[in-house]
Amino acid sequence: MQVSVYDTYVTRTDGSVMHFDILVPSALTSEATIHQYGKAYLATKGQTRQSLTTKECQFCHIEQATDEIQASISNQGFHIIEMQGC
Template identity: 40%
Template sequence: MQVKVYDTHVRTRDGRYLHFDVLVRGDDGSRAPAYAMDWLEAQGIQAQDVQQSRCDFCHSESASPPVEEAFRAQGYAIIPLQGC
C-alpha cells in the first residue's frame, strides 16, 4: 500500500512543540489536518489549545505492517517524531 506523508508541526498554547507525520491514502490529503486534530485530541490535547502551523505534503512511501493496521483501524496513521 502506498501512502502520502504529511509533515505536521504544532505549537500548543502552553508552549509545547509537536512534530509528527500524518499518513493518508490516495486523494485523502485534504483530510490530513483533521486527522492531525483527531490524533491530538486522542492524546488529551484539546483542539482549542492548539495552533497548527503546518501540515504539508512531504512524500509517498510504502506502508509498513503497523501502518497498514492503523489504516484498517482508523483510516489513517500517525508517526510521532518530536515532543509527542
C-alpha cells in the same frame, strides 16, 4: 500500499512544539480530511485548541507502508508517527 506522508508541526498549549507525521493512503488528497485526522490525534493528547492548516501540516513524500501502518490505516483511516514533543 503507498501512503502519503504529511509533515506536521503544532505548538502545544504550553508553548512547546509537537512534530508528527500523518500517513494516509496516497489516493486520499482531501486536505480537510487529513487535517481532521490530525485534529483527532491532537485530541488524544489533550491539545484540542491548536490550529491545523496547510501552514502546520504539509505534504512531504510518498512511501511504502509497513504492515503496522497498513493495519492502523485499515482501522482508523490514518496512522501517526510521533517525532518530537508528543
